[in-house]
Amino acid sequence: MASSKPTVFSGVQPSGQPTLGNLLGAFQPFVKYQDTHTAFFCVVDHHAITVRQTPEELAENTLSVAARYISCGLDPAKCTLFVQSHVSAHAELGWVLNTFTQMGELERMTQFKDKSLRHAQNINVGLFDYPVLMAADILLYNATEVPVGEDQTQHVELARDIATRFNNLYGPTVTVPKAIIPKAAARVKDLQDPTRKMSKSLGGKGTLFLTDSPAEAAKKIKSSVTDSLAQITYDPENQPGVANLLEILAALTHRTPQEAAKEFKGQQYGALKSAVAEAVVQCLEPLQDRYNGLMADKAELQNILRKGAEKARAVAGPTLARVMDKVGYARF
Ligand code: TYM
Secondary structure (H helix, E strand, O other), rough: OOOOOOOOEEOOOOOOEEEEEEEEOOOOHHHHHHHOEEEEEEEHHHHHHHOOOOOOHHHHHHHHHHHHHHHHOOOOOEEEEHHHHOHHHHHHHHHHHHOOOOHHHHHHHHHHHHHHHHHOOOOHHHHHHHHHHHHHHHHHHHOEEEEEOHHHHHHHHHHHHHHHHHHHHOHHHHHHHOEEOOOOOOEEEOOOOOEEEEOOOOOOOOEEEEOOOOOHHHHHOOOOOOOOOOOOOOOOOOOOOHHHHHHHHHHHHHOOHHHHHHOOOOOOOHHHHHHHHHHHHHHHHHHHHHHHHHHHHHHHHHHHHHHHHHHHHHHHHHHHHHHHHOOOOOOO
């Protein structure tokens, strides 16, 4: 029987180590949904291979992202945690949705443009087609809400367009989703270049990884780039470095960046950096303890993901069947 709760779906790629951006833009905001929503959280391995991965690392990182989800507070008893490739409906619906997506729409995706520049030797068709698979992920679970960082909103918009197009042609079949972005830290910036998004692929001193030791993490915050204006106000346009620190602090202390700025009125940047470093370390330490504990029992993580895939299949299968029936596949 259909539940009366709204549904959320989101995914994280098992490529490299997650960053503070992933934590504040995704993992942390996900947790609240498990009590109010039917919630699906996925480790999107099909997406990860659009950039070349080392096979052993991909397998390890797949479990690692699952451990991150749980260490950040997701409870497998309250939500469904699973691996994308364990549910074959993702690739199948992705194929169908390809035929409802125009080349021009995918050519406009800013992430494709960015990644094509960064991976000029491997601009594969999967990288181009990636947002269609993402639409399939979301639509399979009838998700109404898709919590993501700001960089993914364009992809969720495309999923909305594809869903609407399908429904217009065949009558109501799939749920039209919408993106939800966090109030603070929806786009955590690189600590050394606050005009760019913090990204695991950029690496270096500007990227704070969730695997960084507390001392390393504090050092990265304390050596972050600010400006020479010597005033703590929330002004992303003119003070992107300070605004980034205020966003991080706000997200960790459940306030708005403007509220966080008030606390530092008249103080020096050093005081703000110390406060942010302390908040980050306080958050990271227990998280890393839980994460290490979970990674020490891989059999248990695999068990959780196996059960999650079973629950996911039970929802994804009927959606795929509905779509195939509408399109006219001969299913008997
Ligand atoms: P991925 O793996 O790049 O990132 C996972 C989540 O982290 C968010 N994020 C950030 N948020 C704030 N500041 C940052 N610097 C930052 N960097 C990353 C991302 O917005 C994302 O929410 N395509 C997706 C994965 C995906 C997905 C889906 C998401 C596949 N299918 C279906 C939602 C629904 C991606 O590459 O995320």
